[in-house]
Structure formats: C-alpha cells, structure tokens
Amino acid sequence: MYTLRLTVFLFCFVGFNIFAKEKGPNLGKSVSLTFIKQWDMDIFPDGKGLPKGDGTATLGKDIYKKHCLSCHGVDGTGDSADELAGANHTLTDNPPDQTIGTYLSGFTTLYHDFLKGQPETYRVIF
Amino acid sequence: MTRQSDLQTVAGGGLLDRRVFLKKGLVFSIAALTSESLLASINDHHLPWMQKPGDTFSNYGQPSPHERKTIRWTMANRDASGNGVSWTPLHDLEGTITPNGLHFERHHNGVPQIDPKQHQLLIHGSVKTPLLFDMDALLHYPMTSTFCFIECGGNSNAGWRDKPIQTVAGYFHGMASCSEWTGIPLRILLDEVEVKSQAKWIIAEGADASIMNVSIPLEKAKDDCILAIYQNGERIRPENGYPLRLIVPGWEGVLNVKWLRRLHISNKPTMSRNETSKYTELLPSGKARQFTFVMEAKSIITRPSYGYKLDNKGLYQISGLAWSGRGKIIKVEVSADGGKTWAEAELQEPVLAKCFTRFRIPWNWNGDKAILKSRAIDETGYVQPERNELISKTGKHSYFHYNAIVSWEVSNTGKISHVYT
Numbered sequence: 001m002y003t004l005r006l007t008v009f010l011f012c013f014v015g016f017n018i019f020a021k022e023k024g025p026n027l028g029k030s031v032s033l034t035f036i037k038q039w040d041m042d043i044f045p046d047g048k049g050l051p052k053g054d055g056t057a058t059l060g061k062d063i064y065k066k067h068c069l070s071c072h073g074v075d076g077t078g079d080s081a082d083e084l085a086g087a088n089h090t091l092t093d094n095p096p097d098q099t100i101g102t103y104l105s106g107f108t109t110l111y112h113d114f115l116k117g118q119p120e121t122y123r124v125i126f
Numbered sequence: 127m128t129r130q131s132d133l134q135t136v137a138g139g140g141l142l143d144r145r146v147f148l149k150k151g152l153v154f155s156i157a158a159l160t161s162e163s164l165l166a167s168i169n170d171h172h173l174p175w176m177q178k179p180g181d182t183f184s185n186y187g188q189p190s191p192h193e194r195k196t197i198r199w200t201m202a203n204r205d206a207s208g209n210g211v212s213w214t215p216l217h218d219l220e221g222t223i224t225p226n227g228l229h230f231e232r233h234h235n236g237v238p239q240i241d242p243k244q245h246q247l248l249i250h251g252s253v254k255t256p257l258l259f260d261m262d263a264l265l266h267y268p269m270t271s272t273f274c275f276i277e278c279g280g281n282s283n284a285g286w287r288d289k290p291i292q293t294v295a296g297y298f299h300g301m302a303s304c305s306e307w308t309g310i311p312l313r314i315l316l317d318e319v320e321v322k323s324q325a326k327w328i329i330a331e332g333a334d335a336s337i338m339n340v341s342i343p344l345e346k347a348k349d350d351c352i353l354a355i356y357q358n359g360e361r362i363r364p365e366n367g368y369p370l371r372l373i374v375p376g377w378e379g380v381l382n383v384k385w386l387r388r389l390h391i392s393n394k395p396t397m398s399r400n401e402t403s404k405y406t407e408l409l410p411s412g413k414a415r416q417f418t419f420v421m422e423a424k425s426i427i428t429r430p431s432y433g434y435k436l437d438n439k440g441l442y443q444i445s446g447l448a449w450s451g452r453g454k455i456i457k458v459e460v461s462a463d464g465g466k467t468w469a470e471a472e473l474q475e476p477v478l479a480k481c482f483t484r485f486r487i488p489w490n491w492n493g494d495k496a497i498l499k500s501r502a503i504d505e506t507g508y509v510q511p512e513r514n515e516l517i518s519k520t521g522k523h524s525y526f527h528y529n530a531i532v533s534w535e536v537s538n539t540g541k542i543s544h545v546y547t
Contacts (some may be wrong), residue, residue, distance in 0.1 A: 024267050024314040028249070028257025035258075036250045039388060041337060044395045047261055070205045080203050081404075091412040096523055103414070104403040 043108045050111060076100075133234040133441075133490055139462025139497075140490040141308055142441075148511065155202040155440040155491070197295035198228055199297050200219040208236025208335075211278070213300030216428050216447065222474070222482040223273075224303035226358050231365050232278055232301065235336035238385055242369040244342035245333065251391035254320035255343035257262070261369050264355065267310040272352055274480045275449045277421045279378035279405045279526040285513065286522050290544040294433040298544070299426050299532070302449070304482035307373045307533035309354035312347050318393075325391045330372050340382050341395030342374060346419070350375050375452030376480035377419040378526075380405055396492070407524035415524075423510050424529040425458055425485070425502035436540030439493040444456075445469070448483045452505035457503040464497035464533065466546050471500070479505075496536045497547060513546055 049124035064076075071081035076099075078084065084104070087097035098104060136143050189196065202210030212231040214224055231237075242261045250256035267473035278301035284291040291298055321344065328347045331339040342351075352373040354362060362368045367384030369522060374381040380400050395417075407415040414469040430436060448455045454477055459468040471485035485500070501510040511519075513530035520527075535545040 022268050022311070022314060024310070024318050026318055027263035027266055027319055028255075028259050028315070031248065031250070031256050031258045036256055038250070039248050040250065040390065041331070042339065042390050042392075044394065045397045064174055071203065080205050091408060092410065094406060094522070096412075098403075098408065103408065109397055109402055 043111060047108060047109050050108065129236075135490065137461065137463070138467040140492055141460060141467075141469040142488040142490055144470060144487045146488045154228050155436065155438045155442055157434045157436050157442055174309070185532060196228070198230065198256075199300075200231075206235075210236055211301060213297050214248055214303045215294070215296035216300045216302070217295040217431050217433060218427070219428070220445065220483050220484075222304055222447070223358060226305070226360065226366070229303040229305065229357070229363075229366055230276075230278065230301045232379065233334070233365070234338050235334055237365045238334045239364060240333060240385060243325060245369050245385075245387070247370060247387060247389070249319045249389045249391070250316060251329075251389075252322045252325035252393060253324065254393050254446050255318070257315075257319050259315070261355075264310060264353065264370070267314060269308055269310055269355070270352070271306050271308045272350065272373060272480075272495075273304070273306050273478050274373065274375040275304040275421075275482050276373075276379045276382050277300055277424075277449070277451075279380055279418075279421070281379075282424070282528040283525055284532075285532075286517075286525065286529055288522075290546050292432060292544055295426055295428050295532075298432075299424075301379070302424075302482075304449075304539045305357050306359065307354040307371075308350055308356035308359075309352045309373070312351040312353055312372070313349075315353065316348060319391070321391055324393055327392045327395050329384040329390040329392055329396050330381070330386060331388040331390070332367075332383045333385040338383065338400065339396065339398050339542040340381055340383060340400045341392070341398065342377075343417075344391065346374060346377065348399075374419075376421060376453075378405055378421060381419065388542040405526055407520060407526050408504075409524070410521035418527060419451075421449075422527065422529050423450035423452070423455065423502040423504040423508050424448070424499040425455075425510055426532045427460070427498055427534060430498070430536070430542055431534050432544050433544050434542055436491060436536060436542075438540075441490055442489045442491055443486055443490050444498065444500075445484065445486045446471075446500050448473075448485055448502035449481065450502065450506075450508065451480055452508060453479045453505040455483040455502055456505050457487075458483070459501050459503070460485075460489075461499045461501075462489055462496050465499055465531075468501070491536070493538060495538050497545065498534045499531050499538065499547075501531050 071079055072084050073079040076085035083099055085099050087099045087102050089097040091102055133142060135141060196215055198212035200212040214228050214230045245261055247259045251284045281301035282299045284298055326344055328344050329339055331340050354371045354373045357366060362371055370386045372383045372386045407418060425446060427444055427446040429445045444460055448458045458471045460471050461468045471487040474484040477483050503509050510529060510531055516530040533545050533547045535543050
C-alpha cells in the first residue's frame with residue numbers, strides 16, 4: 001500500500017513538473033529596436049517615453065474646447081465625464097473632489113492618454 | 127409526499143436543511159418576475175408547433191424569441207457612445223457559465239473590429255529577445271483552459287450610495303461574468319523572450335482606439351495568466367477582446383486587457399490612468415490604496431431577488447452566486463431573518479478556484495416579512511463583510527471593490543426590495 005501511494009505520488013510530482021516546463025514552438029519573429037520604438041507608447045512617471053514637444057496654455061484652451069469640453073464641462077468641473085479641475089472640497093470632505101490637482105493622474109499619465117488617441121477619439125479616453 | 131420531518135428548519139425565517147433537495151416529493155412555489163405574465167391554460171392538442179414541421183437548421187443558434195428580455199443592459203456616455211458598460215443579467219441566468227453574448231462589457235472607446243490577419247502581439251522591454259507573434263503562430267502554441275470569473279473592480283459600486291438602489295441584481299452586480307477561457311499559458315511566451323531577472327512588472331496594452339494600458343506584477347503573469355483565444359469553446363467575440371485577450375484570474379477586470387497587442391516587461395509600473403486615477407480607493411484619511419488587484423469574496427442571491435414576486439407562501443429554492451479572487455469558495459451561508467441566524471447552503475459541484483460557484487438552499491416562506499442575505503467564505507478564511515463593516519474600514523468614497531453582503535427584503539405581499547440592514 002505504501003509503495004503504491006509512493007508511486008502515485010511520484011507520478012503526480014513528475015507529471016506536474018512536465019506540465020510546468022511545457023515549452024512553446026518558438027514561432028516569434030525577432031524585431032528591431034526601431035520597430036519596438038514605433039510600437040512602444042508607454043510613458044513613465046520619470047518622463048521616460050515622453051516625446052520632445054512644445055505648447056502653450058492658449059493652444060491648450062482651444063484643444064480643450066474642441067475635444068474635452070463636451071464631456072468635462074466649461075471649466076473642467078465635470079459633466080457627463082469626470083471633474084478635472086476646480087475642487088471645492090478636499091479628499092477628506094464628504095463628498096471629496098477628486099480632480100487633477102487633488103487626486104487624478106500626474107502629468108505623464110495625462111500626456112500618455114492624450115498622445116495615444118487619435119484626434120477624434122482621444123476625447124473619450126476618460 | 128412531503129413529510130413534516132423534511133421541513134424542519136435549520137435557521138430563522140424558514141430556512142431548511144440544504145440536503146432537503148435530494149428528497150422527493152417537495153412541491154416548490156413559483157417566484158415570478160413581475161413583468162412576466164402567467165401561463166394561460168392551453169389545450170395542448172392544438173399547439174401549433176405540434177401541427178406542422180418546425181424551422182430548418184441554422185448556422186448559428188439564437189435564443190428563443192420568448193427570451194428576448196434576457197439581455198445585457200447597456201449604459202454609455204451620452205456624448206461618447208463607445209465609452210460605457212453593459213451588465214450581465216445575473217437575475218435571469220442559472221448555473222455558473224455566462225453565455226458569451228451576455229458577458230459584461232467595459233469599453234473606453236468602442237469595440238474594434240480587428241482583422242486577425244493583421245493582429246500581432248509584441249513582447250519587449252526587460253527581455254533578452256523581444257519577439258513578435260501573429261495569430262497564426264499563437265494558434266500553434268500549447269493551450270489550456272481556466273474557468274474563471276471576470277469582475278470589474280467597480281462592480282456593485284451602487285452599494286456605496288446612501289440609499290439602497292432599487293434595481294434587478296444584474297444591473298447592480300452584473301459587471302461580473304464567468305467563462306471557460308482557453309489559450310496559451312503566458313509563462314510559455316515569457317520563457318521564449320527570456321525575461322531578465324530585474325523585471326518586476328508587465329505592462330499590457332490593447333489595440334482599441336483608446337490604446338488602453340495597465341501594469342500587472344510579473345509574478346502574477348508567470349503564475350496563472352493566459353493569453354486567451356477562445357471563450358466557452360468559440361473564438362472570443364469582438365466585444366470581449368477578439369482575437370486575443372489577457373486573462374488574469376481572480377484579479378480586477380481591468381487587468382484582463384482585451385485586443386491584446388503588446389506586453390512591455392518593465393522594472394516599474396507605467397502609472398497609467400487605470401492604476402492611478404481609477405482602480406485606486408480613496409480612504410477616509412485622504413490617502414488612497416493602489417494596486418488592489420484581488421477581487422475579494424462576494425456573493426449574491428439571484429433568485430429570488432429584486433424584480434421577482436413571491437405569489438404564494440410555501441417552499442422556494444433560494445439560488446445565488448459566490449466567488450473569490452483568492453481561491454475556492456468553501457462555504458456560503460444564507461439568512462432569512464436579516465442576519466440573526468444563518469444556514470449553510472449547498473454548493474453546486476464543481477467548485478473551482480476564482481470561478482463562479484452556484485449555491486442553493488430550500489426556504490419555506492411563511493408569508494411574513496423576511497430579509498434574505500448570503501455571505502461567502504473562501505478558502506483563505508475570508509468572510510464577506512456586512513455593509514457597515516466594509517464602510518467602517520474603507521469609508522464611502524472608495525468607489526471600487528464593493529463586496530458587502532446584499533440584503534433583499536421580502537414584504538408580506540411577496541414583493542422584493544433592496545435594503546440596507
């Protein structure tokens with residue numbers, strides 16, 4: 001009985017290891033760094049991944065009007081989408097105001113979300 | 127015949143021993159959805175479908191036209207119709223597997239119609255050999271299945287409201303669905319790219335028009351994640367990630383990235399919207415919890431629930447769903463007296479880890495007001511909390527991860543409403 005149990009145990013153990021080490025057929029294609037750069041849109045909090053660029057608040061205002069205002073309201077105080085600015089309450093108030101200034105993502109996160117969408121689609125990312 | 131001994135209660139409010147189902151001769155009462163009309167008496171010799179040949183074969187079967195009420199209820203941003211959710215009608219379903227057409231959805235910018243011939247998966251970053259896979263290549267890899275639920279981190283969030291929402295169970299808790307997902311264990315592909323030792327995270331990105339991305343600990347990716355190609359036996363449908371979806375069993379739905387196109391192996395998370403602004407929980411202190419991946423144990427009675435009406439006193443089968451992102455459900459307890467006393471429900475086999483578990487218990491309703499509750503206990507010993515317990519720990523502004531006990535009040539007329547107790 002003991003031997004049988006041991007055999008069963010060993011069989012399961014070996015069987016499990018075979019499964020755990022299952023290999024793939026290596027059908028991936030190698031890619032160049034240029035290719036990866038074209039695909040990789042990740043931006044990290046330290047700014048890694050940010051492209052060179054420029055802009056002004058005035059330019060931003062026009063973009064906001066065109067692409068953001070319909071959901072986020074005239075002053076970013078929220079409409080059918082999240083409140084983005086103009087917090088009247090702190091995070092410990094009831095209700096709290098969770099805005100870009102108080103709670104929402106930092107600059108790199110926002111930039112990523114703007115950058116990656118096409119002009120006609122990025123307005124709905126949030 | 128129902129013997130009196132079969133109807134000995136095991137808890138207050140008329141709950142019976144769960145094994146009473148196995149005995150013969152019990153007559154169950156009918157709990158009807160109020161919107162449904164009662165069957166008219168029909169002379170079945172003249173039923174039209176017995177008088178002439180039926181329809182011909184079909185290439186893809188559809189539900190009966192009489193079941194058209196069983197649908198996903200959708201809710202989208204009025205100014206951006208591709209941004210919203212649809213709910214699984216849990217109150218209309220039985221068993222544990224969600225039909226593919228009723229699996230809940232959450233999209234940020236609509237459902238992409240992807241040509242699989244043009245879809246590729248790139249794995250790069252902190253690896254020795256970055257690799258690109260097309261769908262033809264992926265279909266040649268060894269596959270396996272996992273039966274698991276996917277639940278949105280924001281499911282049941284109406285529970286945070288001060289007044290109990292009056293709506294059917296599916297439109298309250300139906301951002302949770304359960305499927306057999308079949309595909310390639312992610313670790314097989316991670317072995318091929320040879321992940322470097324300093325890597326800690328994997329950033330998954332979808333190919334939709336919001337190019338949604340999110341960071342997942344590498345340890346989880348190597349453990350039980352799957353690159354799913356099939357859902358319940360057929361190719362995944364567009365709204366659920368066709369042709370490739372990352373399955374992250376037991377963790378927040380948002381991590382199960384649909385239309386998967388890229389896995390960036392990284393030493394640190396990218397801090398995307400879905401791990402900073404969203405899927406973080408604001409606590410009363412003003413600080414927030416982040417990377418709260420696991421969906422804790424939850425249960426809900428689906429029948430009877432809001433929208434059903436009990437027409438008569440007598441015997442009913444209470445039926446519901448329980449699940450836990452930490453593993454198997456080991457016990458579900460049901461109360462019919464608002465939580466004063468509890469009885470153990472029968473768990474339908476198979477009980478699988480991180481998967482919907484169906485529970486049932488017979489209940490002899492005496493016609494008085496009753497409050498039905500269920501609470502799930504998982505294999506780690508975690509007990510689903512009462513609402514006030516949850517709120518005392520997290521406050522009311524967490525938005526995500528609401529998993530409190532749900533209470534349905536049955537009035538003395540058999541009407542069911544959602545209450546807080």
